[in-house]
Amino acid sequence: MLTLSSDFGAPYPAAMKGVLLSNTDARLVDVSHDFPRQDVRTAAFWLRELLPYFPPAVHLVVVDPGVGTDRAAIVVRAGEHALVGPDNGVLVPVARQLADGDDIEVFEIDDGDAASSTFHGRDVFAPAAAAVHEADSEHIEDLDRCTPIEAIEELRFPDPDYREDETAGEVLVVDGFGNVITNVPGEVLDGSFGDSIAINDERVPVERSYAHAEPEERLVTVGSHENVELAVNRGRGERAFGVGVGDPVVLTDV
Amino acid sequence: MLTLSSDFGAPYPAAMKGVLLSNTDARLVDVSHDFPRQDVRTAAFWLRELLPYFPPAVHLVVVDPGVGTDRAAIVVRAGEHALVGPDNGVLVPVARQLADGDDIEVFEIDDGDAASSTFHGRDVFAPAAAAVHEADSEHIEDLDRCTPIEAIEELRFPDPDYREDETAGEVLVVDGFGNVITNVPGEVLDGSFGDSIAINDERVPVERSYAHAEPEERLVTVGSHENVELAVNRGRGERAFGVGVGDPVVLTDV
Amino acid sequence: MLTLSSDFGAPYPAAMKGVLLSNTDARLVDVSHDFPRQDVRTAAFWLRELLPYFPPAVHLVVVDPGVGTDRAAIVVRAGEHALVGPDNGVLVPVARQLADGDDIEVFEIDDGDAASSTFHGRDVFAPAAAAVHEADSEHIEDLDRCTPIEAIEELRFPDPDYREDETAGEVLVVDGFGNVITNVPGEVLDGSFGDSIAINDERVPVERSYAHAEPEERLVTVGSHENVELAVNRGRGERAFGVGVGDPVVLTDV
Numbered sequence: 088m089l090t091l092s093s094d095f096g097a098p099y100p101a102a103m104k105g106v107l108l109s110n111t112d113a114r115l116v117d118v119s120h121d122f123p124r125q126d127v128r129t130a131a132f133w134l135r136e137l138l139p140y141f142p143p144a145v146h147l148v149v150v151d152p153g154v155g156t157d158r159a160a161i162v163v164r165a166g167e168h169a170l171v172g173p174d175n176g177v178l179v180p181v182a183r184q185l186a187d188g189d190d191i192e193v194f195e196i197d198d199g200d201a202a203s204s205t206f207h208g209r210d211v212f213a214p215a216a217a218a219v220h221e222a223d224s225e226h227i228e229d230l231d232r233c234t235p236i237e238a239i240e241e242l243r244f245p246d247p248d249y250r251e252d253e254t255a256g257e258v259l260v261v262d263g264f265g266n267v268i269t270n271v272p273g274e275v276l277d278g279s280f281g282d283s284i285a286i287n288d289e290r291v292p293v294e295r296s297y298a299h300a301e302p303e304e305r306l307v308t309v310g311s312h313e314n315v316e317l318a319v320n321r322g323r324g325e326r327a328f329g330v331g332v333g334d335p336v337v338l339t340d341v
Numbered sequence: 342m343l344t345l346s347s348d349f350g351a352p353y354p355a356a357m358k359g360v361l362l363s364n365t366d367a368r369l370v371d372v373s374h375d376f377p378r379q380d381v382r383t384a385a386f387w388l389r390e391l392l393p394y395f396p397p398a399v400h401l402v403v404v405d406p407g408v409g410t411d412r413a414a415i416v417v418r419a420g421e422h423a424l425v426g427p428d429n430g431v432l433v434p435v436a437r438q439l440a441d442g443d444d445i446e447v448f449e450i451d452d453g454d455a456a457s458s459t460f461h462g463r464d465v466f467a468p469a470a471a472a473v474h475e476a477d478s479e480h481i482e483d484l485d486r487c488t489p490i491e492a493i494e495e496l497r498f499p500d501p502d503y504r505e506d507e508t509a510g511e512v513l514v515v516d517g518f519g520n521v522i523t524n525v526p527g528e529v530l531d532g533s534f535g536d537s538i539a540i541n542d543e544r545v546p547v548e549r550s551y552a553h554a555e556p557e558e559r560l561v562t563v564g565s566h567e568n569v570e571l572a573v574n575r576g577r578g579e580r581a582f583g584v585g586v587g588d589p590v591v592l593t594d595v
Numbered sequence: 596m597l598t599l600s601s602d603f604g605a606p607y608p609a610a611m612k613g614v615l616l617s618n619t620d621a622r623l624v625d626v627s628h629d630f631p632r633q634d635v636r637t638a639a640f641w642l643r644e645l646l647p648y649f650p651p652a653v654h655l656v657v658v659d660p661g662v663g664t665d666r667a668a669i670v671v672r673a674g675e676h677a678l679v680g681p682d683n684g685v686l687v688p689v690a691r692q693l694a695d696g697d698d699i700e701v702f703e704i705d706d707g708d709a710a711s712s713t714f715h716g717r718d719v720f721a722p723a724a725a726a727v728h729e730a731d732s733e734h735i736e737d738l739d740r741c742t743p744i745e746a747i748e749e750l751r752f753p754d755p756d757y758r759e760d761e762t763a764g765e766v767l768v769v770d771g772f773g774n775v776i777t778n779v780p781g782e783v784l785d786g787s788f789g790d791s792i793a794i795n796d797e798r799v800p801v802e803r804s805y806a807h808a809e810p811e812e813r814l815v816t817v818g819s820h821e822n823v824e825l826a827v828n829r830g831r832g833e834r835a836f837g838v839g840v841g842d843p844v845v846l847t848d849v
Binding site: 088090116117118119120121122133136137138139140141142262263264295296297298299308309310311313316321 | 349350351352353354355356358359360362363369378379406407408409410457458459460463464
């Protein structure tokens with residue numbers, strides 16, 4: 088199995104699919120091609136949340152604002168999975184999640200004389216992903232163009248700051264429904280569904296799910312990623328709470 | 342075969358795909374993940390129009406504004422098809438269409454202790470759909486977590502009102518091209534292509550298809566769903582006619 | 596293998612998939628359903644850029660503003676590929692590319708009494724594509740409803756005008772990133788990366804790829820289609836250069 092993720096929107100993913108299908112009979116599964124454009128951090132978050140639900144696979148990931156520069160093209164072996172993409176941090180959080188405490192291994196792809204400088208998804212990463220799939224992720228080291236390397240560009244999400252009466256976190260991403268996903272673990276809410284908590288000094292009910300609040304009303308819940316989420320029942324949380332990615336979210340008991 | 346439909350946009354469908362692929366080798370086919378968010382009625386319309394074109398399959402449908410409340414999770418057997426989704430009416434019109442006059446059968450899914458309260462698509466419906474696919478829709482009653490139930494939340498589209506000189510219908514949905522799909526059966530136009538009819542008191546030509554009108558001009562036609570449709574050749578019908586979902590559409594002979 | 600391309604957005608492609616899957620076990624691959632609506636020319640450009648990366652396949656293409664008029668439905672045999680769609684020019688540039696200098700062959704599809712006049716993608720082209728796939732593209736002439744024809748509606752992209760000191764081209768399409776793709780071959784830049792050139796009388800650096808310019812800065816590069824492309828590093832080229840499809844782009848040495 089071979090999954091595809093990118094920030095390409097349409098129609099560039101089709102060129103990658105054509106190249107893959109010319110080089111492997113693997114089952115192809117689109118994860119998403121609608122990651123926010125050139126936003127490595129948000130893509131890294133979603134990949135960490137999504138790819139662990141897949142069976143062992145080769146995951147082709149192209150969110151690559153540095154295409155054509157000297158950033159490396161890499162393959163990462165993580166558990167029974169392999170990830171193929173640019174060395175800009177996008178693969179790191181999901182690789183550590185898939186490795187589940189084990190080490191990850193990193194290989195640099197020699198991109199030879201890639202036909203283009205502007206579309207490595209098609210000319211470098213897709214051929215490499217097909218080759219890794221055909222070789223099986225156990226045999227990445229046998230591939231001509233893959234050389235083990237030590238370093239990888241890091242990317243870490245910030246931890247919240249736990250203070251005496253409050254937890255100071257921040258917004259990691261806003262999803263398509265307008266739900267605001269923070270870096271604060273859901274355990275901080277301590278299962279206090281039905282009670283209230285202060286979010287940035289405003290009192291908000293803590294609910295088990297969206298529809299437990301009245302329509303259009305704000306709520307705090309534990310999202311499917313197990314983090315604290317700010318939302319509005321049948322509405323958009325990011326507007327009602329007035330926050331965006333990177334903004335502080337301070338939770339205080341009331 | 343297993344189809345997927347939701348109002349998730351991107352990237353949440355990928356989590357459902359990961360769960361499905363971890364539990365079945367079924368062929369997966371995306372119907373759409375771009376149904377208008379939390380709009381059960383519009384999704385119900387499209388599913389009724391689209392799924393009957395598929396060969397027998399298990400159809401996973403998640404348009405679920407009540408996720409995490411006590412609305413049931415259900416499986417519906419309809420002809421040779423099975424539908425899996427929330428008991429909020431979204432499955433009803435398509436189920437009756439697929440059953441083609443026969444009874445439909447409804448089973449409640451015991452969601453046990455679902456990992457999340459906010460993403461039953463991933464944690465309840467996808468595992469259930471995979472299980473139904475593996476069991477074959479003939480054997481839903483043999484599944485541990487599926488119990489036959491009698492009732493289902495109803496959802497019916499309104500019938501038009503046939504009066505002496507006119508037919509009073511309403512807008513069911515507006516499609517992505519801006520075509521306005523009404524609840525008035527195409528037979529009301531009686532094949533009078535080339536003639537005119539009054540729509541909400543304004544005279545409009547009746548045409549066999551869009552390009553029979555001049556560019557930018559309004560027309561009335563019979564859409565692919567066999568209902569009366571208000572459209573503009575190379576333009577947007579909902580703007581030119583000034584109508585939206587639920588608005589009255591009165592057809593009068595002229 | 597059978598690929599699908601359209602300007603349908605969501606959810607109409609699902610009806611075509613249902614029909615295809617009812618008539619063939621072929622592998623289905625979405626190329627894109629997000630081509631700009633009713634824009635035959637832009638779809639023709641992208642298909643020419645994308646489909647040559649695929650292994651031999653039947654390609655179903657529905658960008659069809661003239662649906663329901665007397666424009667023909669056609670099958671085009673081009674090399675080992677077959678293309679199925681409306682005779683409005685959309686298939687021509689890609690067919691010539693796939694034929695690679697050989698002749699293309701054109702067949703008209705008798706659409707019989709298609710169920711609808713407004714959705715030939717579902718009622719004419721999808722059944723025809725399935726039939727062509729089942730027959731194999733070598734045997735299109737054996738299909739009941741396919742008759743060889745001579746003519747095809749032409750569609751050609753304009754060539755640039757090469758003058759003494761300058762090349763006068765135009766914008767062919769703007770991609771989803773805002774990159775402006777012109778009809779000027781990349782060779783005109785003569786590999787002068789790091790130098791500058793005048794675009795419509797304004798001096799712009801020529802770069803190997805986007806990130807060689809400073810963030811938010813304009814650049815000229817050779818795109819993955821091997822044409823001259825106007826872009827902005829981490830920004831939108833069409834806005835910074837103030838050009839859209841069909842606008843003149845004059846390159847002058849500085």
